[in-house]
Amino acid sequence: MNKQSCWKLMPVNGYDIFAIESYLERMAEQGLLFSMTAGPLTLYCHDEAKTLQFHLEPMIDKSEADTELNALYEDAGWWYLGTFRNNYFVFATENPEAKAYTDPDSLDYVLKRFSKQKLISGLGLLAFNFFLLSLYHRGWPGSWIYLQYFTMETISKYPVLPLLLSILGLVFLDLYYLLGFLCLLRFRAGKAANKASRSGWLLTVGILILIPVVINTFQLFSGLDYRPIDLEDSNFVTLSEIEGPEFRLTGNRMYNMDYISHGGTLLDPENWYFQQYGTFSNRDGGSNINDVPRLILSINRYPMKALAEKRAQEWRAYRVMEEEYQSLSPVGGLEEIHLLQSDERSYLILRQGGTVLRVEYQGDKNLSKFVERFAQMLQDL
Amino acid sequence: MKSKARGPLTEPMLYVLMAFLKQDMCGIDITEYVSRRTGGRVQLGPGTLYTILAKFQEDGLIEEIAVDGRKRTYRLTDKGKETYMDELGRLQMCLRDGEEALL
DSSP states (O other): OOTTEEEEEOOSOTTOHHHHHHHHHHHHHTTEEEEEEETTEEEEEEOOOOOOEEEEEEOOSOSSOOHHHHHHHHHTTOEEEEEETTTEEEEEESOTTOOSOSOHHHHHHHHHHHHHHHHHHHHHHHHHHHHHHHHHGGGOOSOHHHHHHSHHHHHHHSOHHHHHHHHHHHHHHHHHHHHHHHHHHHHHTTOOOOGGGGOHHHHHHHHHHHHHHHHHHHHHHTTTTBOOEETTTSOOOOHHHHHOTTOOBOSOTTTSOSEEEEEOOSSSOEEEEEEEEBOSBOTTSOBOTTTSOEEEEEEEEOSSHHHHHHHHHHHHHOOSSSSOOEEOOOOTTOSEEEEEEOSSEEEEEEEETTEEEEEEEESSSOGGGGHHHHHHHHHTO | OTGGGTSOOOHHHHHHHHHTTTSOEEHHHHHHHHHHHTTTSSOOOHHHHHHHHHHHHHHTSEEEEEEETTEEEEEEOHHHHHHHHHHHHHHHHHHHHHHHHHO
16 A cells, blocks of 8 residues: 555445535545555555545446456546445546436336345345354353353353354444445435435444354364364373373273364364373273373463452362362462362362363362362463 | 347437348447437447347347357348338327327
């Protein structure tokens, strides 16, 4: 972009031909000549302030300016400036008496076809609504109470943010479209612009809200949301490390992970999960998942420290035993350490900045001895 | 307008068809022809002319025969001539009825 150009938001609805023409004329009077559009933005070139008449020629079944169309307009004293959002070819003239359409029937024919085209675009928007909402509908946790008391837990487990942003962004886009289509119908009926014309901001807000949702969706579909890590390449604490080298892990890969489940997207906090179980068989030949030693590690990383603090607080609120968590003095760069230990089962919650770890351990070892080791593990993430 | 391609034509449409009777033409020639023919009474705006040409082409009344830079030359098809003659006949009947009504 050169120094003599400037981008501005288009305040009027992109389907309101009359309002856009009037707006571009006012801009020209201020010395800003239309050049092109990019989404809700419009590029203007600085020019001498002058009174111009603008005409928006609906683009029907075309994506580029037709040379014959340009020739006809130029021969009639108009000049071509560019395209407006793949909807119109923009022409201007200094002749206030010039008329692009001298036959109301031909104008009506063009507008009728353009309206049909935009109606099909509306169906596309409807499909986009359906796609996003069906993709993220499971983001609704089912209860406001759960969302209220376990906010971070809910956000980490369900796509709550994508769902809420999708609903909000689509409301703005749908409203923009509906108001715009009404404007188009009014224009066809020869009626002047009304308040609905000034709804250009709805598009801007809708797009801004939906940008993170689109990025998130791209990450989901491109597989960037799940990036498992080999256990060997990680510095994760294992059950064998806690129990000792002689300890036998179960051979069942469902319970004894040899990788770290790791993922996250723009709107889904980065997370790690790892679990290991001891062998299920005991000397009596029986096995019970609740009796064998186990280690379960859950980690979440949030963009803000306050969110991680909230997550640690929610984890502490779980009443798995009748006892309270005991807060320990921070070591190893950790900012929070909470331990709940009994003879058979222990829970450890550690927070370092925006990263929070919950350790669930079943066994007879003392987890407090491994706090610094877990701190190192968090640092190496 | 769609129904008018086979029924009554608008004045600009009739003159555009008329322009092709004697020779093949490009868009700019048509504007000049119509203006000259009607003594400036009927003016074809660029949007109107472009739309009429596109519609006539779609309906098979004219066909593109050459492209020279930004100019496209069209010629009248048999269907186009037939449509013109039908419209002319209709207008003659209208005129006759109108004149008889005055007597």
